[in-house]
Amino acid sequence: MNEIYIKKISETLNVEPWRIxxxxxxGSIQVLKKPFVYLVFRKELGKIERGTAVFFNDKxxxxxxxFPKIKRAFYLKPALMMxxxxxxxxxxxGYNTRVFMLNDKVYAITRGGxxxxxxxxxxxxxxxxxxxxxxxxxYVLCGESVGKQNPYVVHExxxxxxxxxxxxxxxxxxxxxxxxILERRDILESYGIKxxxxxxxxxxxxxxxxxxxxxxxLEKENREGVVIKDPEMKKEPIKYxxxxxxxxxxxxxxxxxxxxxxxxxxxxxxxxxxxxxxLNESEEKLRERAxxxxxxxxxxxxxxxxxxxxxxxxxxxxxxxxxxxxEAEELIEYLRRQGxxxxxxxxxxxxxxxxxxxxxxxxxxDKIKSFIEKGIE
Amino acid sequence: MNEIYIKKISETLNVEPWRIxxxxxxGSIQVLKKPFVYLVFRKELGKIERGTAVFFNDKxxxxxxxFPKIKRAFYLKPALMMxxxxxxxxxxxGYNTRVFMLNDKVYAITRGGxxxxxxxxxxxxxxxxxxxxxxxxxYVLCGESVGKQNPYVVHExxxxxxxxxxxxxxxxxxxxxxxxILERRDILESYGIKxxxxxxxxxxxxxxxxxxxxxxxLEKENREGVVIKDPEMKKEPIKYxxxxxxxxxxxxxxxxxxxxxxxxxxxxxxxxxxxxxxLNESEEKLRERAxxxxxxxxxxxxxxxxxxxxxxxxxxxxxxxxxxxxEAEELIEYLRRQGxxxxxxxxxxxxxxxxxxxxxxxxxxDKIKSFIEKGIE
Numbered sequence: 001m002n003e004i005y006i007k008k009i010s011e012t013l014n015v016e017p018w019r020i021x022x023x024x025x026x027g028s029i030q031v032l033k034k035p036f037v038y039l040v041f042r043k044e045l046g047k048i049e050r051g052t053a054v055f056f057n058d059k060x061x062x063x064x065x066x067f068p069k070i071k072r073a074f075y076l077k078p079a080l081m082m083x084x085x086x087x088x089x090x091x092x093x094g095y096n097t098r099v100f101m102l103n104d105k106v107y108a109i110t111r112g113g114x115x116x117x118x119x120x121x122x123x124x125x126x127x128x129x130x131x132x133x134x135x136x137x138x139y140v141l142c143g144e145s146v147g148k149q150n151p152y153v154v155h156e157x158x159x160x161x162x163x164x165x166x167x168x169x170x171x172x173x174x175x176x177x178x179x180x181i182l183e184r185r186d187i188l189e190s191y192g193i194k195x196x197x198x199x200x201x202x203x204x205x206x207x208x209x210x211x212x213x214x215x216x217x218l219e220k221e222n223r224e225g226v227v228i229k230d231p232e233m234k235k236e237p238i239k240y241x242x243x244x245x246x247x248x249x250x251x252x253x254x255x256x257x258x259x260x261x262x263x264x265x266x267x268x269x270x271x272x273x274x275x276x277x278x279l280n281e282s283e284e285k286l287r288e289r290a291x292x293x294x295x296x297x298x299x300x301x302x303x304x305x306x307x308x309x310x311x312x313x314x315x316x317x318x319x320x321x322x323x324x325x326x327e328a329e330e331l332i333e334y335l336r337r338q339g340x341x342x343x344x345x346x347x348x349x350x351x352x353x354x355x356x357x358x359x360x361x362x363x364x365x366d367k368i369k370s371f372i373e374k375g376i377e
Numbered sequence: 378m379n380e381i382y383i384k385k386i387s388e389t390l391n392v393e394p395w396r397i398x399x400x401x402x403x404g405s406i407q408v409l410k411k412p413f414v415y416l417v418f419r420k421e422l423g424k425i426e427r428g429t430a431v432f433f434n435d436k437x438x439x440x441x442x443x444f445p446k447i448k449r450a451f452y453l454k455p456a457l458m459m460x461x462x463x464x465x466x467x468x469x470x471g472y473n474t475r476v477f478m479l480n481d482k483v484y485a486i487t488r489g490g491x492x493x494x495x496x497x498x499x500x501x502x503x504x505x506x507x508x509x510x511x512x513x514x515x516y517v518l519c520g521e522s523v524g525k526q527n528p529y530v531v532h533e534x535x536x537x538x539x540x541x542x543x544x545x546x547x548x549x550x551x552x553x554x555x556x557x558i559l560e561r562r563d564i565l566e567s568y569g570i571k572x573x574x575x576x577x578x579x580x581x582x583x584x585x586x587x588x589x590x591x592x593x594x595l596e597k598e599n600r601e602g603v604v605i606k607d608p609e610m611k612k613e614p615i616k617y618x619x620x621x622x623x624x625x626x627x628x629x630x631x632x633x634x635x636x637x638x639x640x641x642x643x644x645x646x647x648x649x650x651x652x653x654x655x656l657n658e659s660e661e662k663l664r665e666r667a668x669x670x671x672x673x674x675x676x677x678x679x680x681x682x683x684x685x686x687x688x689x690x691x692x693x694x695x696x697x698x699x700x701x702x703x704e705a706e707e708l709i710e711y712l713r714r715q716g717x718x719x720x721x722x723x724x725x726x727x728x729x730x731x732x733x734x735x736x737x738x739x740x741x742x743d744k745i746k747s748f749i750e751k752g753i754e
Contacts (some may be wrong), residue, residue: 072752078749257650264638294672309654376451377448
């Protein structure tokens with residue numbers, strides 16, 4: 001990396017040049033080469049978040065800061081005490097996306113900071129986004145990409161069956177400072193860009209009851225949960241999810257029990273225990289919750305063992321619709337670079353290409369196979 | 378540690394002196410001073426197991442090797458293939474105890490290699506053990522101490538309500554070589570020492586069916602499981618437990634969810650999943666197993682949160698009956714040295730002393746309290 005650029009990055013981020021060089025040498029900052037040269041922070045560096053990406057235009061560096069990790073409430077009552085008023089927005093189950101303007105084009109990066117060709121292509125189709133970013137080039141549009149058509153998180157939403165983007169933040173490129181909730185919502189709406197749902201801005205005292213009512217509704221509709229925010233965005237938001245989200249995470253996790261860490265499982269059990277406690281559940285309700293918890297752990301696990309026993313492999317499946325071979329190849333190359341074992345199948349569908357992606361769950365497959373063969377660890 | 382002793386230990390164990398010195402310096406070999414100087418291997422050193430203890434008599438060193446870790450079968454069928462014939466003995470739910478003669482007295486050490494004053498006292502009361510060890514001083518008598526009266530593992534057995542010792546191995550002091558099953562059982566029986574139950578010696582082919590029949594019976598009686606052994610003890614034994622043991626472990630574990638590791642939880646889930654698979658359970662049976670699994674995780678966890686919320690502390694409680702104050706003080710001092718936070722209460726009962734021990738579950742208490750106060754991690 002050129003000394004001049006390191007100096008510029010250092011000045012822009014206010015991080016000493018030697019720290020940036022060190023991180024580059026260790027690989028904590030990764031140098032990407034496609035579609036052009038850019039940097040991705042794979043670990044946090046001082047105040048600079050993991051997922052921060054640095055791009056280069058003609059004369060300068062363009063920084064898109066990492067999206068801050070949102071803390072989770074396990075027990076809502078005391079967690080709300082940090083706020084005065086709370087804005088309650090929907091937490092959707094998709095993948096975190098940051099959209100911004102670079103060299104006169106729209107780009108979309110995922111949580112980790114990588115330019116995703118698929119998401120970029122889909123969001124470029126939305127001319128409202130381009131129009132907004134041309135007017136506000138210093139902002140990064142942050143939101144959730146959801147729907148059934150993407151290579152990351154499949155969850156059907158009635159308002160966005162195949163693909164949808166719902167904004168939940170507008171942040172300054174370098175400083176990462178967010179706009180107040182209503183201001184952000186108004187600006188985006190005026191450009192025809194959808195925000196995630198706002199359930200209301202509540203007083204600290206009434207919020208508690210309201211949030212559990214909202215969660216009950218969300219649970220019925222199989223929706224994930226809420227993010228609780230200071231309307232001025234001066235305090236850190238917190239997230240809270242429904243019980244169904246917790247058990248459906250577990251059901252997914254225990255389909256591939258050796259892929260995800262033990263922390264993943266344990267954390268969801270903690271959520272369920274504190275929610276049951278907070279709702280002061282009766283013996284009967286508690287048993288019902290326990291039954292669902294147990295089923296979400298054991299049943300997918302046993303199903304996966306049965307699959308491996310029958311000689312099947314364990315995969316997670318996605319499909320995306322693309323316009324042409326070139327787009328397909330670009331996405332395949334991008335996903336392959338993520339370092340996971342993938343199988344692809346292309347299927348022509350009218351003038352489009354349906355790309356079926358299978359992610360091979362190697363760790364779970366190998367471990368289950370070894371148990372089946374040897375019986376012992 | 379005196380050079381002469383290091384040389385003797387080195388020769389006896391066939392481990393280079395510098396490795397022993399290194400382990401002493403690192404604390405992997407601990408020097409105990411009570412009731413006299415002895416060494417405990419806190420980590421394995423080459424072929425020498427963790428839990429090995431080295432004592433000194435007038436002229437020589439006396440080595441009691443660590444009890445080898447028994448591997449667990451997750452899926453029984455292939456695990457049995459390693460054997461020709463299998464002896465199936467009961468696995469009892471107590472604590473591993475090794476008993477041996479040193480300087481003309483009987484001593485009992487726990488799994489870790491520490492002399493336990495309580496177990497030593499209890500086993501000295503059994504004159505058959507002393508008689509046997511006088512005749513076979515080169516042997517270590519290995520078995521399970523069980524019952525309701527001990528400071529480690531409380532599980533009531535109808536044949537040993539308060540305290541009982543059941544042998545499952547006879548091993549040479551230095552070499553750690555075990556006697557064949559029937560030979561060990563015969564010798565001990567002739568001295569009036571109880572062995573754990575032997576369910577039979579089976580052919581590899583019939584063993585599979587038999588073991589699941591045995592487990593069904595054990596499950597009904599709330600007993601832990603089996604250890605499957607080569608009758609000649611030339612191969613490593615394997616253990617296998619009932620579903621009720623797995624869920625009761627979980628129920629215990631989730632009463633103190635931040636005390637035991639995530640490995641503890643996950644490992645029991647694996648056991649349940651493979652057992653359900655191996656028994657080829659119907660949808661209905663699988664759901665019933667899942668319900669029990671879920672209840673064993675969630676219910677004790679919520680109960681512990683409720684306790685902390687009400688201002689109670691989380692403790693594990695034991696009680697033991699002792700003859701006098703001196704015995705009580707000795708046990709208190711021994712347990713305190715184990716480095717866990719304990720509260721004691723002495724209660725005079727006729728001429729005896731009932732010592733109530735409460736182990737404070739600090740990690741779970743602190744973590745749950747912090748969640749209750751802050752709501753977030």
